[in-house]
Amino acid sequence: MSARPRPSATVAEPPPELRFRRRVRLIPSLRELLARRELVLSLAERDLRARYKQAVLGFSWAVVTPLLLMVAFSLVFPRVANVSTGDIPYPLFSYMGLVPWAFFSTSVSQGGQSIINNASLQNKVYCPREVFPIASVAVASVDGLISGLVLCLLFPIFGVAPAAQSYWFPVLLAIQVAFTLGITLIISAVMVYLRDIRHVLPIILQLGLFATPVAFSLDQLVPAALQPLYVALNPLGAVIDGYRDTILYGQQPDLQLLTIAAISAVVYLLVGYGAFKRLETGFADVA
């Protein structure tokens, strides 16, 4: 037992064959995430409870926000632009786009900051880090669920009934969630290293609202020839148009666009998750 500190000036590099390589494999990572699903629920519950604990209106905020936007859109857009909505009242038309958009926007803005905001926590306790952005998406989906339930009131008010083609809803929802999750994961991981995103993100999301067919239909936004490319980049466009086609107009969704959107959303999710797990290794050093 040597009792004297060795001088640290003679520091050598570790031999290269000792370099620590963290192998990230998809299946074990997913299995670990599945094992910690209770943690995702607990974190989402924490965020929900904490968010509405001292707000007088409480959970009704989830309803009030899209409703106010719907009123604002209905006052502005039909006057400024000629939005043809067929025989569907414009408020219902825009609300149908606002709910998925609000889900996406809340997920990305809250989930994007989730790693940084929980930095003190994850510097102390080990858990798969993706639980934090996923919990944020879970919180946003509770909001989305509540504002979706408002449709039950809006349909009778405007004298419209959901069409039989609404059975497409689960497919559309799956694409929407996959895309949102992929973007949220990648933004949250990159933001740890590049804090500037925190300031740019709100602006990008504002612009995204108008680059996505929320206030108008996809045909009005993008010429038909470019639609496949557009949908590959932004699957949300096909999803929102799909909701309107099926639930409001009772038509089949554009299957070509929907397939592109589905493939694109899966790619977004896989790339986002892969990038997240890769960047995760350095979180504790930087955050």
Add this chain to the structure above:
Amino acid sequence: MSPDGSIEARHLWKRFRTDRTRMLLRDELERLSNLLRREHSSKRWRWALQDIDLVVRPGESVGLIGANGSGKSTLLKILTRVMYPYAGRLEVAGRVGALIEVRAGIHPDLTGGENIYLYGSLLGLPRKEVAKRFDSIVHFAEIESAVDRQVKFYSSGMQMRLGFAVAAFLEPDVLLVDEVLAVGDASFQQKCLQRMSDVIAQGTTLVFVSHDLSAVEAACERGFWLHEGVAVADGPVREVLAAYRGAVEERAEQGASPIGPIRVLKAVAAGEHGTPASSQAPFEVTLVLESDTPRSTSLCIGVSDGPASPFFLVRRDLFLTSGETEARLTIPNLPLPRGRFYLWGSILDADGRDLLTWHPVTHFDVSGPDLDPTPRGVMRLTPIHVSAELQVEHR
């Protein structure tokens, strides 16, 4: 696979960047231009851990000691998998419970009860398991009357007790504890140490980081000393602690300023007439001091087992003439057990200002009876030997 509760870390290296503090665009551009000109300077990295080997058997208790910045917390973070090493191999078998900062997982807007469930699931405990332990956690944390209150209205002591209680009742295979006992009052520290020794008794492996050396000695059987990222000593806790204390004293001795209004020319601490010091015997401290001017001062002499806080302190008025003065302090009955001890001293002027700062003056060895062994998990406050006789009368 190794058995649950074992840790096997081989050749761990970890480095941190020393230049990435501002993250401004200007710095990044500079970095890019350096990269283009192929100028790599190794000064931009600092090694936090260098070639650390730590192998722990299941059920063993290891105390990590070392000065601030020596890499203890980094090593612990790597063991919890919060951080990844730069090089090396690491295997930690079984469920790991980390108590790295007790209040880390507590959310202020939630109630105490909600926090117990959240923190439990954060540490990997299913809800059912938390519910099973809920009452004992609440009881241990002494928050029975406040379970349904938001934690931000708790006192900081209550928050800390809550955090410790949840982690301590997790019953992991490996428990990593980092300096969590520094907060909290003495009776709660005692309770935590007691709980830790209960956990060890159940076969849990413990890695304990603390600057409180007597707590390390009480809780651990093995010591591991890190200095600037290098493992200096690894062995039985008493030996490692003794070596560490010696190094601390050596550094403090070097730090004492030789120039000043008063200098210590000679210092001897021994028994009567220069014989070796022994327990319960007379003890003499002889100091030869040199002063520039005559002045009335007061002399403080203390004895410790290394750190600056002494077991006991003697303060006497002392008049120094200009030139040399010999001061002899006699303690008739030395209350110390066998071992090595350090004599600390300082000299103050009439207003209580330092003329000579508090520093280790010399060390001495005491012969005599060993200190009675302390039960594990019981904090040792001062290792003063007190002669005691137990008389038992059988009728």
